[in-house]
Amino acid sequence: MDGWAHHLIIAPIALPLVAGALLAVYDERRQFLKGLINLVSTLITLYIAIVLLQQADTSATGVYLLGNWPAPFGIVLVLDRLSAMMLLLTAVLACASLIFSLARWHTAGSHFHTLFQFLLMGINGCFLTGDLFNLFVFFEVMLASSYGLLLHGSGPRRVQASLHYIAVNLTASFFFLVGVSLIYGVTGTLNMADLAVRIPTLSIENRMLFEAGAAILGIAFLTKAAMWPLGLWLLSAYPAAAAPVAAIFAVLSKVGVYVLLRLCPLLFGTPAGETTGYGATFLLVGGLATIAFGMLGVLASQAMTRIASFSLLVSSGTLLAAVGLSDAQITGGALLYLVSSTLTISAFFLLIELIERGQNPGADVIAITAEALGEEEDEEELKEEVGTRFAATPAVLGACFVGCVLLLTGLPPLSGFVAKLALLAALFAPAEQGATSGIPTANWVFIVLLLLSGLTALLALSRVGIRAFWAPIDAVVPRVLLVEFVPVVCLLLLTLGLAIKGGPVMRYMAETARAVHAPSSYVDAVLTAPRIPPAETGR
Amino acid sequence: MELLLAISIGILGGSGVWLLLRPRTYQVIIGLSLCSYAVNLFIFSMGRLRSGAAPILSSRTGSLADYADPLPQALVLTAIVIGFATTALFLVVLLASRGLTGTDHVDGQEQ
Numbered sequence: 001m002d003g004w005a006h007h008l009i010i011a012p013i014a015l016p017l018v019a020g021a022l023l024a025v026y027d028e029r030r031q032f033l034k035g036l037i038n039l040v041s042t043l044i045t046l047y048i049a050i051v052l053l054q055q056a057d058t059s060a061t062g063v064y065l066l067g068n069w070p071a072p073f074g075i076v077l078v079l080d081r082l083s084a085m086m087l088l089l090t091a092v093l094a095c096a097s098l099i100f101s102l103a104r105w106h107t108a109g110s111h112f113h114t115l116f117q118f119l120l121m122g123i124n125g126c127f128l129t130g131d132l133f134n135l136f137v138f139f140e141v142m143l144a145s146s147y148g149l150l151l152h153g154s155g156p157r158r159v160q161a162s163l164h165y166i167a168v169n170l171t172a173s174f175f176f177l178v179g180v181s182l183i184y185g186v187t188g189t190l191n192m193a194d195l196a197v198r199i200p201t202l203s204i205e206n207r208m209l210f211e212a213g214a215a216i217l218g219i220a221f222l223t224k225a226a227m228w229p230l231g232l233w234l235l236s237a238y239p240a241a242a243a244p245v246a247a248i249f250a251v252l253s254k255v256g257v258y259v260l261l262r263l264c265p266l267l268f269g270t271p272a273g274e275t276t277g278y279g280a281t282f283l284l285v286g287g288l289a290t291i292a293f294g295m296l297g298v299l300a301s302q303a304m305t306r307i308a309s310f311s312l313l314v315s316s317g318t319l320l321a322a323v324g325l326s327d328a329q330i331t332g333g334a335l336l337y338l339v340s341s342t343l344t345i346s347a348f349f350l351l352i353e354l355i356e357r358g359q360n361p362g363a364d365v366i367a368i369t370a371e372a373l374g375e376e377e378d379e380e381e382l383k384e385e386v387g388t389r390f391a392a393t394p395a396v397l398g399a400c401f402v403g404c405v406l407l408l409t410g411l412p413p414l415s416g417f418v419a420k421l422a423l424l425a426a427l428f429a430p431a432e433q434g435a436t437s438g439i440p441t442a443n444w445v446f447i448v449l450l451l452l453s454g455l456t457a458l459l460a461l462s463r464v465g466i467r468a469f470w471a472p473i474d475a476v477v478p479r480v481l482l483v484e485f486v487p488v489v490c491l492l493l494l495t496l497g498l499a500i501k502g503g504p505v506m507r508y509m510a511e512t513a514r515a516v517h518a519p520s521s522y523v524d525a526v527l528t529a530p531r532i533p534p535a536e537t538g539r
Numbered sequence: 540m541e542l543l544l545a546i547s548i549g550i551l552g553g554s555g556v557w558l559l560l561r562p563r564t565y566q567v568i569i570g571l572s573l574c575s576y577a578v579n580l581f582i583f584s585m586g587r588l589r590s591g592a593a594p595i596l597s598s599r600t601g602s603l604a605d606y607a608d609p610l611p612q613a614l615v616l617t618a619i620v621i622g623f624a625t626t627a628l629f630l631v632v633l634l635a636s637r638g639l640t641g642t643d644h645v646d647g648q649e650q
Contacts, residue, residue, distance in 0.1 A: 133614055140621045147628055156639040160647045163564065163636050166629050167645075170571050171559065173625075174578045177618055181611065185585035190610075 005055065009064040009079045011048045012087055012124035015041055020117030028110050035102050038113040042098050045120060046091040049084070056084035057508060061522055063130070063529035071527050072194040078130040078526060081512040082335075086127040086258055089339055092494065093251050093346050094120055096487035100350050101244035103481045108153040108242065115152070119145035119248065126255050130526055132180050132190040132217075135259065139176065139224075143169050146252060153242045161240035168233040172223040179217025186210045193526035196266050196519060199275060211278055214267065218260070218279060225256030226316050228290040234312065235297070239305035243353030246305070250346040253312060254338060257319045261331070264323055266519045277326065284324030284442055290317025291449045298453075298460045304352040304468070307460055308345055311408055314453045315341035321446055322423065329429070331513035333422030336505065340415040340495055344407040347491035351400050354488070355468055357478040393477050396485060398469050403492040405465065409458040415498035420450065422506060540588055544580065552577035562650075564633045564643050568626065575622040579615050586611030 019041035023034050055062065062079035065071065098116065106112045122142025129135050147169075150162045184190055186209045187198045202210055223230045234253065238246050260283065268278045294313030301307045315337070322334035407416035427443045427450075498505055515521065551573050558570025586608035594609035633643075640647040 133617070137617065137621070140625070144621075144625060144628065147625075147632075151632065151635075154635075156636075156647065159632060159636045159639055162632050163645060163647075166625070166632060167559070167567055167571065170625055170629065171574070173621075174574050177578045178581055181582040181585040181614065184611065184614075185587075 006062070006064070008048060008052060008055070009062050009077050009128065010066075012045055012052070012091075013077075013121055013128065015045055015048070016117040016121035016124065020114050020121065023114040023117060024111070031107055034113045035106060038098060038116060039102070041117060042091070042094050042120070045124075046088075046095050049088040049091040052079060053084040053088050055079070056081045057511075061525035063526050065529055065531060068531050070531055071529055072189055072191045075134045076130040076191065076193075076526055076529065077128045078193075078522070079128060080515060080522060080525075081508065082258070082262065082516055083127045085335070085339070085508070085512060086254070087124055089254075089342060090120065090123050090127070090251050092491075093248055093342065096346065096491050097244040097247040097350070100247065100484055100487045101242075103484045105153070105242050105244050109151070111148065112152055115145045115148040116248075119149060123251065123255060127258060130192050132183065132192060132195075136173075136176055136180060139220075139255075140173065142252070142255065143173070146249065149245045149248075150237060150241050152245055158240050158242075161237045165233055165237040168223065172220045175216050175223075176220035179213045179215075179220065182209060182213030182216065186213065191526070192263065192266055193523040196269075196523050197527070199267060202275075207275060211275060215279065221256040221259045222286065222320075223256070224253060225260065225320060226253050226290070226313055227286045227320055228293040228313070228317070231290065231313060231316065235306070235309050238309045238312065238349075239303065243350055246308075246349040247346040250312065250342050250349065253316055254319075254342055257316060257323070257338065260320070260323050261516060265326060265517045266522065269517065269519055280324045280326050282324070284321050284446075287317045287319070287321030287324055288442075288445055288449055290314075290320060291453055293317075295449070295453045295456045299456050301460065302464070304356065304464050305349070307457075307464065308348045308352060311341075311348070311457060312345050314457070315345065318423070318450065318453075325442070325446070326517070327426070328513045328517040329426040329510075330423065331516060332506070332510040333419065333424075333426045335509040335512055336415070336422055336498070337419035340407065340419040340498060343491050343495050343498075344404060344416060347400070347488050347495075348404045348408070350484075350488045350491075351397070351404060354478060354480050354484060355397055355401065357480070393480050394469065396489075397478070397480075400488050400492060401465055401469070403495075405458065405461045407492075407495055408461065409454045411454075411458075413496070413499055414492075415495040415502075418499050418502050418506075420454070422509075423450065540590070544584055544588065548577050548580050548584070551580070562644055562646075564636060564645055567645060568629055568633060571629065572626060575618075575626070579618055579622070582611055582615045582618060584611075 019037060023037055026034055056079055063071070064077040064079070066075045066077065068074075094116075101112065119142060122138050122140075122145060125138030126135060126142060129138055147162060147166050150165055151158055180190065183195070186202065186206045187195055189195055189198060199210070219230070223233075225231070226234045231253075238249060241249060264279065264283070268275055268280070270276055291314055294310045294317055297310035297313065298307055301310060318341075319334055319338055322330050322337075403414060406412075407414050410416040410420035424447060427447050428439060555570045555573030555575075555577055558566045558573065561567065561570065589607045592605060592607040594607045594612050596606065636647060637643050642649060644650075
């Protein structure tokens, strides 16, 4: 890996940064140009993500030394299978929600395109960085743009939701900072690979401080990943967001899951001595509680956006519990579940907006939850009708809805089924040789909750599906542009692709999980990354 | 000096958390600011407290023990800048909320 291919690792951060800065220059009258720049940049990011995925799959862990400083002293970017997969997932969601927004949403407020690019930069940076403080910086870039995007479209409901969202996330950032500085104070390093090397050598009194630091740091990620009871902010924020914004936000909570998935095996894996397995039980119990809470929430919701948000909680809970079990086989299934559920929820958020466009505004006001928020429908800001009334529109919408239901409940033939099957198979067959005594109780609880969550999703979605598609007598065909169908259908086709290509996909996931749970290659790659020799100058 | 710093971080953090839990948006933003002061002081203290030690090497002679740890100082600087920006943004949202709902309650309505 040399020449331009090596520098490609920084491209998913640099490109959105440049594009976002460029977009900030143009004012709102140049909407077409801004949309074009954003689209081009996002498509190039998608292409780069595909190339990086191939690179990560075929060659060793890629390490990019920023400023050519050697690893524990400078900041590094690390590309391995896990980060490449997350980059691609982000890029796919970004393309889908951007194309969707180009139909009308991007004009609903100012600086949509700029914030969108900065959000991409922050998310990609979180996935690539190999340094804890740098992770904080990218986290903040991501959060700052997400504050702006949540406000996109304005209206009392969004401002209210943003107020809570910002306050909660700022507080979580304080936890992040306290945790990072405690870890630095004890170990003297912030490089993740270097941390993994130093943890086993900590003295007893320092180990206690380190564990406290790691736990405080974990609070920040668990808040982002929306673990119960830290995730209640999500339920007011996501339903309030504009549809394309909610679709890209679906990957935001996965950033927290990603960091936990990266750090737990790295810092508390088997070579960590006394700290091995620290926090795993907490993650497992928290994850299971999140599934249970999300499940009940899905049953209790009336509005579709609430169902989607609670499904997001179920998905987060499943992933957190899988991280807590820290088993390579389970992680492999969980990774497929991560990709599949994120694509699904993103598509579902987009689809909901299209379905509800046809309904009588205020039809959902009977929903107790919406009433509790005390706001009137603020969709009036987009009065101009867009799109033509295709006769086939309800049929396509219905088909997409059925696709989403199959995915959320984990029924065949789409990837939701394959992902749940992989998870369940791994849960039924514990990989440890010592576990001949049968399946542990925790696995049983997890299995039961996983199956129950599918059942409750099916119940809740059939109910809203009947109300949206069959019950209305004087239903008007919603006006939907073709460009709004394309992203939803593409996301659903992708999940079908994941199911058809299940073999190669599972091989990739299994190798990713193995690498995550054997972090020595990651640590070696980072700490021995060669510097580029200084170029010959004319002197 | 350690005791003084610990007490000030404690007071700032404690008052910050108390204000953060209050129902008025203005109290919340002041609480967030106080919390961020406490956190910034905390980060600073993680580089160990030293007085009269420079963070930047001034000559090649002498031992590293004569210098303060520069990294927490750099971290604190970054944290201050980011905290400043997000507080400014929160202030805007606060004003927008006041304008749209006519109340400064965090839930947008009096209980």
